[in-house]
């Protein structure tokens with residue numbers, strides 16, 4: 001059997017996971033537009049290959065830290081739709097009992113240490129998780145996801161310095177989607193991002209974040225090297241977000257043209273392109289891929305319906321979990 | 330009982346807890362061979378090695394963040410923050426990350442870390458090395474805040490802090506590092522949320538924290554000469570705060586005064602005084618008094634600096650006026 005056939009299962013899993021993220025986000029967007037979801041949320045659509053390509057090589061014990069645009073990381077690391085939608089809708093059965101919401105989903109059971117509403121806020125946490133693993137003699141690796149905009153936070157340079165000094169098993173995965181909020185990356189980032197990591201002696205890489213196989217191959221190599229104590233690493237993954245900065249960012253031509261958006265969506269879509277490749281390689285027929293899409297659609301539909309009917313947290317929950325051992329009255 | 334310095338008491342607490350629990354480590358600037366500028370940690374690196382007594386670059390937000398992540402994943406870090414004034418640098422990691430992770434995750438994540446730092450003016454260190462910023466962190470739900478007032482308390486509270494599953498900020502009075510007090514050889518812990526009545530008295534309750542406990546004790550001696558018996562209560566932790574002990578005392582004495590080295594406005598004195606007013610108003614014979622540090626950046630010149638903090642004389646004077654019903658004239 002050739003390598004491609006051996007990997008068929010992993011490829012199809014990656015395809016399915018990317019579709020799951022896209023479909024999750026489409027449903028979340030709908031919930032917002034129909035005023036069923038409290039607050040705002042940031043769509044991961046368009047960036048699926050980044051989270052999936054990387055998380056495919058992680059074990060359940062490996063850790064990730066996530067961002068305000070975190071649904072993709074959460075799904076890719078193994079989360080269930082039901083608990084995720086419940087969290088987005090502030091229901092008791094959500095991953096955080098409805099106390100976190102979209103920007104704070106954490107799924108400890110799958111090693112997701114949490115999304116973060118502070119841009120760059122999780123860089124220390126990721127690096128600390130790697131320190132913990134190394135000190136306690138565990139083999140797990142931590143991946144720190146953050147955006148291009150977050151590279152402007154000083155914390156990154158403090159923790160990369162320590163990670164490099166202490167050879168910590170952490171991978172800094174910078175998702176460069178071209179924008180931080182309503183500003184182009186070129187206007188906020190001087191010089192080269194990988195070069196910043198290289199200045200600390202960290203091996204840094206650049207990869208096409210729309211190509212799940214390229215991301216996956218690089219991640220496989222770097223995660224394996226991290227486990228052998230050869231970390232840390234830095235990856236810049238060039239990608240694109242399809243929606244506005246958040247679901248309410250509808251009229252955005254003042255900072256991003258419709259032509260640019262259309263080009264990425266038609267030429268560079270990570271799911272469509274990967275699907276074509278799978279078909280061309282004879283790893284899946286278009287019908288098989290369509291049936292995956294349909295299954296995922298049904299899974300999401302059921303989860304949304306469940307979450308919409310699920311109960312809100314009991315009032316007694318408001319003072320719980322401030323501390324582990326005291327209830328706030 | 331043997332007497333040891335507060336510095337030694339802290340050192341012993343850390344060593345004992347690190348021997349007991351291999352998941353405990355300490356991280357901060359110049360903590361290993363140097364043992365901190367105050368030499369509090371001398372000798373620990375020899376016993377525990379640089380793997381557990383970790384020297385960092387000068388990156389307070391960075392190592393604070395590392396501690397949060399380590400605490401979430403099975404470690405129990407003790408963060409050494411060289412000066413309490415540097416709290417402003419770690420605020421995001423402490424208040425937005427550590428304090429909220431347990432709540433935001435619906436109880437899934439735990440952050441068992443200790444942030445050790447200090448407070449206290451009159452070391453002639455000027456405005457950026459003299460602040461007492463405990464009220465700042467006590468304001469944030471999810472952080473416990475301990476304020477030891479002696480070597481004995483420093484050891485017992487720190488050991489409890491290390492075993493606590495929540496983020497705890499513990500402030501040591503840096504002027505007390507070389508002060509000795511009786512500390513038992515045998516192991517002991519001091520529970521959080523239990524105030525200590527340090528001196529009984531019938532005329533006025535003085536609630537004093539950390540560095541201000543000694544000031545209150547000296548004030549009580551001055552008051553005694555005037556025939557006034559002050560009761561002194563040391564809350565030991567302000568989160569959680571043992572209001573029951575304070576209220577029981579105030580209901581007996583009918584008068585209360587709160588003394589704390591944080592700036593007077595919007596701080597610990599205001600909080601405790603208002604709780605007393607809310608819950609013991611009908612037992613009061615005089616308005617609740619509070620004395621904090623002046624609302625000015627701490628000045629360098631000794632002549633000026635000494636004016637900014639409560640002293641035994643200023644506390645005694647206010648106590649006298651309160652007990653004699655002469656506050657109105659002072660206003």
Ligand SMILES: Cc1ncc(C[n+]2csc(CCOP(=O)(O)OP(=O)(O)O)c2C)c(N)n1
Pocket residue numbers: 068069117118119146147148149150151177179180181245
């Ligand atoms: C410390 C902080 N500053 C500002 C914000 C507001 N904010 C939220 S997302 C964002 C842009 C982040 O850009 P990037 O890191 O590239 O992530 P992306 O949104 O593109 O995924 C900003 C400025 C914030 N949440 N936290």
Ligand SMILES: [Mg+2]
Pocket residue numbers: 147148149175176177178179180181
């Ligand atoms: Mg961006």
